[in-house]
Amino acid sequence: MNYTNKVIERFKSPKHMGELKEANGKGKVGNPVCGDVMEVAIKVENNIIVDAKVKTFGCVAAISTSDVVCELAIGKTIGDAEQITKADVVSKLEDLPPEKIHCSLLGLDALKKAISAYKEKH
Amino acid sequence: MIYLDNGATTQVATEVVKEMDEVMLNDYGNPSSLHSLGRKAKELIEEVREKIAKEINATADEIIFTSGGSEANNLALNVLESGDHLITTKIEHHSIEVTLKELEKKGIEVSQLNVDAEGVIDLEELKKSFKQNTKLVSVIHGNNEIGTLQDLIKIGEVCSEKKVMLHSDCVQSFKKEKIDVVKANLSMLSLSAHKIHGPKGVGALYVNKNIKIKPLIFGGAQENKKRAGTENVPGIIGLGKAVELDLELDKVKELRDYFIKKVESEMEEVKLNGSRSNRLCNNANFSFKYVEGESLLMSLDLEGIAVSTGSACSSRSLKPSHVLMALGMGAEQAHGSIRFTFSKFNTKEEVDKTVDVLKKIVERLRKISPLRKK
Known part of the structure; x- marks a missing residue:
C-alpha cells in the first residue's frame, strides 16, 4: 500500500490514541466484519471540545485518520467540529490511497456520534 | 530485511x-x-x-x-x-x-x-x-x-x-x-x-x-x-x-516449528490457523486477537520484517480472504491473520528477532484497539 510519509508517521506515533477518562460524549462506528472499528471519546467544556481520544481497530489508514480527526476536533466548538470534512482529514495527511478514503469518513462519523451523544445528555 | x-x-x-x-x-x-x-x-x-x-x-x-x-x-x-x-x-x-x-x-x-x-x-x-x-x-x-x-x-x-x-x-x-x-x-x-x-x-x-x-x-x-x-x-x-537445488526442508521446518512454539508460548490470545501437522513445512499462519492484519504487517515492515496478510484492508475489497472465511473463522479473526513463510535463507536469530518485535507491536496495537475489553 502506498501511504505518504505523513500517514506512516502518524500511524507510528499517534497523538490521540487511548482512553479519555473525563469523556462526556462517546461514539462508536464500524464493525469487525469490515475490519474497522473506531470509538471516539470527547470532553466538552462550555461548548468547546477540550480533549478527544480514539481507540481504533483497523488498518494503517483507519488508525492515522481517526487520530487526525481527534486533533482537528480539539479546540473547536461542537458546531465547528461538526463541519470538519473528509478533505480536511485527508489534506492533514497529504494524501490517502483512493481505496482508503472511506476510512477517513469512519473517523468523522465516530466524532459526530460522540457529539450527538454529548448533546443528548446536555 | x-x-x-x-x-x-x-x-x-x-x-x-x-x-x-x-x-x-x-x-x-x-x-x-x-x-x-x-x-x-x-x-x-x-x-x-x-x-x-x-x-x-x-x-x-x-x-x-x-x-x-x-x-x-x-x-x-x-x-x-x-x-x-x-x-x-x-x-x-x-x-x-x-x-x-x-x-x-x-x-x-x-x-x-x-x-x-x-x-x-x-x-x-x-x-x-x-x-x-x-x-x-x-x-x-x-x-x-x-x-x-x-x-x-x-x-x-x-x-x-x-x-x-x-x-x-x-x-x-x-x-x-x-x-x-x-x-x-x-x-x-x-x-x-x-x-x-x-x-x-x-x-x-x-x-x-x-x-x-x-x-x-x-x-x-x-x-x-x-x-x-x-x-x-x-x-x-x-x-x-x-x-x-536443495531446499533444505529439514532446516526450514525446524525454523518454522521453532517460530510457532515461541509465538504460542510467549504471546497471549494468538491462534495458529490451518492444521498443526498437516501443513506445508515453511508455512505458519497466525491470528492475533483484537489486531488488524494490515496495521500489523506495516508495523513489521517498518521494523524490517516482511510478511503477508489475508486481511481485506490490504486489498480493495472489504471482505477478508475467502480461504480464511472458508475455515469458518469469524471475520474479526480473519482480519487479524498474518502469514509467515520461511526458507533456507532464514536463521534462528531472525526468528528470535521477529518474535521480539511482534510482541511489542501486537501489544501496542492491542492497547489502542476498542475490541479488547479490559
Whole structure:
C-alpha cells in the first residue's frame, strides 16, 4: 500500500490514541466484519471540545485518520467540529490511497456520534 | 530485511542467477531456429523438461512450459467446455477462484467443496458431488495462505474410480512434498519456479499424454502446439537449476516449528490457523486477537520484517480472504491473520528477532484497539 510519509508517521506515533477518562460524549462506528472499528471519546467544556481520544481497530489508514480527526476536533466548538470534512482529514495527511478514503469518513462519523451523544445528555 | 514472505516469492538462488546469466549471454538462440545456436537452446530447454518430468514421475512430453503458476492453472481449466461440470474447492488460489466466474459465463457448471476448520476437504462430499457431466476435479495441494495439505493420493483414487480427470495446483507444494503423478492419478499439475528460489515468470503444467488440451495462446508450434510463443529460455533454465537445488526442508521446518512454539508460548490470545501437522513445512499462519492484519504487517515492515496478510484492508475489497472465511473463522479473526513463510535463507536469530518485535507491536496495537475489553 502506498501511504505518504505523513500517514506512516502518524500511524507510528499517534497523538490521540487511548482512553479519555473525563469523556462526556462517546461514539462508536464500524464493525469487525469490515475490519474497522473506531470509538471516539470527547470532553466538552462550555461548548468547546477540550480533549478527544480514539481507540481504533483497523488498518494503517483507519488508525492515522481517526487520530487526525481527534486533533482537528480539539479546540473547536461542537458546531465547528461538526463541519470538519473528509478533505480536511485527508489534506492533514497529504494524501490517502483512493481505496482508503472511506476510512477517513469512519473517523468523522465516530466524532459526530460522540457529539450527538454529548448533546443528548446536555 | 528479515524476509518471511517466501509463500509470495523466494530469493533467487545465486546458482540460478549464474546459470541464467550464462544462457542469456551465450545461448541466446531461438529454440525454433534450425541453426546451431537455436538447436543448442532447444537442447537446453529439453534437458529441463526431462528434469521436471522426472521430479514428478511423468515423461518429458507431458510437460508444457508456461509463464508461471497462474497460466498453468488457467490452461488446465481450459479443458472444460460448455455443459461440463467442474468440482473444485472453496480455498483455491485466485488463479483458479477468479477463473471460475469466467467458466460459469461460458456455461460450465462449478461445484466448490467445503473444507473443515483445518482446511481439509471431505472425501465423502467429493464423492457425492460427481454428476453425469463431471469432467474435472481441481484441488489445490498445499494451500498458499494457511499451508494445509490435501491428500492427493486419496482424492486421486476417488477420481480414478469415477473416471474423471484430476488437476492439482502444486505451486506451493512442488519440491516441498513428494508428488508422484502416477500414484496420485493426476491428469494435470501446475508448478512455478519462483517459489523454489527460481526466477519469476516461468512455470509448467504437466498434462497426461492421453489428455487433449486446448491452448490459451495461439501462434507458433512451440510446446507441442499447446502454448505458442518463443520459449522463455533463461527462465526455463532458471527453473531447471532451481529444481536441482536443495531446499533444505529439514532446516526450514525446524525454523518454522521453532517460530510457532515461541509465538504460542510467549504471546497471549494468538491462534495458529490451518492444521498443526498437516501443513506445508515453511508455512505458519497466525491470528492475533483484537489486531488488524494490515496495521500489523506495516508495523513489521517498518521494523524490517516482511510478511503477508489475508486481511481485506490490504486489498480493495472489504471482505477478508475467502480461504480464511472458508475455515469458518469469524471475520474479526480473519482480519487479524498474518502469514509467515520461511526458507533456507532464514536463521534462528531472525526468528528470535521477529518474535521480539511482534510482541511489542501486537501489544501496542492491542492497547489502542476498542475490541479488547479490559
